[in-house]
Amino acid sequence: MNVAVKATSSSNRTGYKSFELGSFKFSRDEYFVYIEWRSKKGRMTHYMSADAFLRAMMRDVAWGFFYYQVNFDHVFGTNNLYGRVQMFAGSYNETFKAQGLDLIETFETPQIMATFQAILADWTNAGFDPFAAPAETTTDWLGKKHGNNDTAINRQRQVSKRMVGLPGDTPIRTDANGYPVNRAFADVDQSQPEIHAEKGYEGRVHGFNLFAHLSRSDVTWNPSVTSVCKQSLFCPTSEEYILPIKHGNDRVEWFIQLSDQILWDVEDKATGRPRAKVVMKAGDVAAMPADIRHQGYSPKRSMLLVWENVNPRIAEMHATGEIPPYPIKF
């Protein structure tokens, strides 16, 4: 699908283009991104630091708008309707909503995806990797436009059909295929399981080192799919610093902390009111209910297993109250 993106020519002052999608306008300068919309009470402008905006938009694009809600911060974000995407400002902020200052508009997915990709491509300077931890990239996100980093922003999320390492499936990460061990996981054992398959069973007797695989991830906060049990997906990921978005669930999501620790801020999905802080250490398991949004803080690069249910009816079942937002009653 060929989609036209509405963009200005490059600014003669900063070098960056400005963009429009529906009633929303996006522009940036040396430090900040500006999002404008027209509410029932008049024009509104929201500001974000450009690095925070680019890190958030990188996840929204890489995840294909993910499972429902991606909040760039307390004001701006998107809702995935799986075929269409809502873009909003203030709609899930209690004060903006109550004061009638919010706006939500719906777009066909290819339209908003093309616009977000164009913004990322134009606003990501050479040297800045929005997928990387701050210690691993540069401050090239700031200043006037200088080059681009298409290699970094066009990485493809790895999605296994059955299991990593099986013939025809996602390959095991190695130095040779471009995945060196991350500096923060230099002490992680790299041995592979001993596989003793009898003749004729080579493809069925199989295993791999998941922790070594994660130690070689070249991105942060970007789950891959490593094993598939019908509608149950293991989506492990390596995390460092702050999850650049607040994820609002349309289903219950589970976290299993495989190494180190992550601190989670949990807020009400509709209002943003704080609900809890969840401190997860190695071996901890916790559900993230279907009516919350969450943001993680990982003091050291850590391994997190995100466990997803891809039942195609699950979002509707929660939305209609057919099933509760909490997975377990005890």
Added chain:
Amino acid sequence: MGDFVTVFGSLGDYEKGHIEIINDDPKNYAFSNVFEVASKAKPYEKVAVGKNQQNLIEAIRAEGDSPWYTCAHDEFALVMDGEVEVHFLDIAEVDRAPKDKEGNIAIKGQPKGKKMGHVVLRRGHQALLPANAAYQFRARRPSVVLQQALEGENTIYRWSEICLK
């Protein structure tokens, strides 16, 4: 080696996290720790630590030889601590789980079948438990396995015992 130390848990050395409630019920998070669960379980009890409709994550204390199991669909075993062998048999169709049955079933005694091979898993290693094969866990010392599974007749629920309240 660099300046970083990666912290994994084990049966003998784990630290459970916690929840600081602002305006919520801690039960909503079904918060547990797999090493704590396994430390209090009998060998090869499959204790649910995560449930999303019929989808499960089970924590298993592996110690000695398990029963033989089989399943009509793929499942997966991830070793979180220790060392576990998984042995596989290609069993006859009559001994397999019914095609539409979800979750694994235990096989009484030693099943008959052609040896497929085995894997040796240590911490962080994950194995495929392929559909329709029979498999058995063997562990010389207490170890911990997380199984990506579906709800079945072997699943044990202990939410009120294992979760923060």
